[in-house]
Amino acid sequence: MEMAIVESTLDAEALTTMIAEAPKSISCKVYNGQIYVGILTRRPDNSHTTIFQYDANYKGPALCSTMPKGKELLRSQGLFPFFRNLVSEGWLEEAQKEVLIFYGTTISHFDILAHFGEDCIGAIRVVPCAKLPKRTGGILEHIGAKQAHRNSALVPGIQPKILMTEKADGEYVVSSRKTRSTHIAKLEHMAKTAHLDWSADDAPPPQDILCNEFVTTEVLRALLPEDQTCAVELKYLDTIKQEALLIKRFDRDDEGNPIACYELNQLLGKNTDEKYDGYYKDIADFIRKHATGTVVDGIRTNLGDIEVLFKRLLATILVENGDAHMKNFALLQKGDEFRLSPNYDSVSCARPSYKKLSGMALKIGYPAKDTLAMEQIKPKHIVALARDLGLLSETPTLEEVSNIASIVNEIVGRAKTICAILEGKGDVHQFPNLAKIMDASIFGAEKTTAISCLTRRWNGSLAGVDMFMNKTLLKPQAAVHPKKFVMPDISLRKVL
Numbered sequence: 001m002e003m004a005i006v007e008s009t010l011d012a013e014a015l016t017t018m019i020a021e022a023p024k025s026i027s028c029k030v031y032n033g034q035i036y037v038g039i040l041t042r043r044p045d046n047s048h049t050t051i052f053q054y055d056a057n058y059k060g061p062a063l064c065s066t067m068p069k070g071k072e073l074l075r076s077q078g079l080f081p082f083f084r085n086l087v088s089e090g091w092l093e094e095a096q097k098e099v100l101i102f103y104g105t106t107i108s109h110f111d112i113l114a115h116f117g118e119d120c121i122g123a124i125r126v127v128p129c130a131k132l133p134k135r136t137g138g139i140l141e142h143i144g145a146k147q148a149h150r151n152s153a154l155v156p157g158i159q160p161k162i163l164m165t166e167k168a169d170g171e172y173v174v175s176s177r178k179t180r181s182t183h184i185a186k187l188e189h190m191a192k193t194a195h196l197d198w199s200a201d202d203a204p205p206p207q208d209i210l211c212n213e214f215v216t217t218e219v220l221r222a223l224l225p226e227d228q229t230c231a232v233e234l235k236y237l238d239t240i241k242q243e244a245l246l247i248k249r250f251d252r253d254d255e256g257n258p259i260a261c262y263e264l265n266q267l268l269g270k271n272t273d274e275k276y277d278g279y280y281k282d283i284a285d286f287i288r289k290h291a292t293g294t295v296v297d298g299i300r301t302n303l304g305d306i307e308v309l310f311k312r313l314l315a316t317i318l319v320e321n322g323d324a325h326m327k328n329f330a331l332l333q334k335g336d337e338f339r340l341s342p343n344y345d346s347v348s349c350a351r352p353s354y355k356k357l358s359g360m361a362l363k364i365g366y367p368a369k370d371t372l373a374m375e376q377i378k379p380k381h382i383v384a385l386a387r388d389l390g391l392l393s394e395t396p397t398l399e400e401v402s403n404i405a406s407i408v409n410e411i412v413g414r415a416k417t418i419c420a421i422l423e424g425k426g427d428v429h430q431f432p433n434l435a436k437i438m439d440a441s442i443f444g445a446e447k448t449t450a451i452s453c454l455t456r457r458w459n460g461s462l463a464g465v466d467m468f469m470n471k472t473l474l475k476p477q478a479a480v481h482p483k484k485f486v487m488p489d490i491s492l493r494k495v496l
């Protein structure tokens with residue numbers, strides 16, 4: 001469905017007046033849930049400096065390690081990375097800019113945060129201290145700008161997406177200030193919505209993006225049955241008259257209350273455009289640092305998540321997801337701990353339209369200089385990854401080696417079972433969620449891609465990890481026959 005473009009109703013003179021009157025300095029109150037944390041201000045000069053000051057009565061932890069508490073004012077050139085990571089990117093950023101045209105051509109991330117930061121991912125809320133200029137102009141027929149006009153919510157990520165609310169009758173409506181969002185809807189196809197002046201050069205714009213994410217997510221759910229993967233559904237949404245991938249928000253409880261949640265990029269103090277920099281090791285190091293003893297920066301993690309991360313990364317390799325960057329991992333509050341959030345934003349980059357993302361998004365094997373293409377990943381890199389995450393020590397014990405071998409063999413076993421099911425030869429009851437893929441003809445291409453990725457990677461990257469470890473890590477007398485590691489997969493035997 002093509003949407004009509006409606007020109008702004010403002011004439012040039014009115015617009016010039018609005019731009020001249022737009023506030024140069026804005027202050028916002030920052031809350032963590034209901035707790036008032038401090039004040040964020042943009043300086044009135046043109047220096048793009050932002051200032052943050054913790055409130056004197058605030059007793060909670062620092063927002064993050066790069067914004068320590070103290071009497072000093074904190075300053076940042078541009079927005080602090082902690083806040084920048086909350087701000088929309090790509091399509092939604094441009095849609096929100098459409099209704100802020102009174103700031104002229106240089107609408108900053110601060111402006112977007114000040115106008116739309118009341119409902120961010122997680123529990124941080126940014127509320128302007130004074131009334132801001134009324135949103136206006138723009139191409140209001142455009143679904144993104146329409147949402148931007150009526151809602152004060154932010155969600156990062158490049159892909160076109162809008163926030164939806166599930167009503168009591170099961171219907172979904174575009175969220176507004178009164179109806180907080182319960183779901184994120186990724187939109188079907190940029191061409192249908194790309195009336196905004198935004199080039200998709202940096203982003204994968206394939207038409208099959210929703211089917212790809214749906215199938216990849218379900219394959220991951222089957223590969224990682226003990227892990228959590230976000231709930232996704234492909235649905236035609238009446239209110240916006242198009243197909244969408246509806247993703248249930250894990251940072252909201254059943255009553256819609258926010259649950260604290262931070263992307264790793266945010267926790268590591270990186271800016272949004274640095275999300276492809278670094279090592280998977282950085283995530284494990286963060287978890288390890290915050291898991292021991294006292295709570296650091298209000299975050300206590302759980303060491304068990306490092307193994308969860310390792311399994312996720314093996315699954316990431318198996319489905320050839322080349323977009324597992326620092327904004328695609330998050331920590332979510334669970335009781336008094338921060339645990340890895342459910343898996344989200346998983347796409348297989350083996351499809352031709354994803355060529356740009358054909359390797360791992362982050363580096364493996366510290367201090368490697370480059371990321372690896374999928375076909376470069378060999379058993380030695382899987383071992384390097386286990387070392388990076390601290391699951392194999394400098395001189396690994398037999399127990400550590402056995403553990404890694406069992407993890408690899410178990411996931412390869414599952415990958416084989418999943419392939420057999422997708423090929424129509426297996427018993428779908430073992431992974432009932434795969435039935436959704438089996439039954440629908442629209443997933444034909446994605447199913448074929450999934451089968452070929454899984455097969456390529458278990459043969460090309462994961463096969464022989466146990467042998468490699470035996471040969472290189474263990475003393476000859478301690479070497480364990482690989483058979484000892486093999487986890488017999490009864491279901492798999494039945495299938496084959």
Ligand SMILES: Nc1ncnc2c1ncn2[C@@H]1O[C@H](COP(=O)(O)OP(=O)(O)OP(=O)(O)O)[C@@H](O)[C@H]1O
Pocket residue numbers: 121155156157158159160184230247248249250251263323327328330344345
């Ligand atoms: N189910 C969820 N619940 C809560 N927050 C989520 C959920 N899924 C994603 N998010 C948050 O929304 C952000 C954007 O979502 P997502 O990564 O799926 O979008 P994207 O546009 O595909 O991103 P990218 O730019 O990485 O391609 C994530 O970085 C994360 O902070």
Ligand SMILES: [Mg+2]
Pocket residue numbers: 157158327328345
């Ligand atoms: Mg993402």
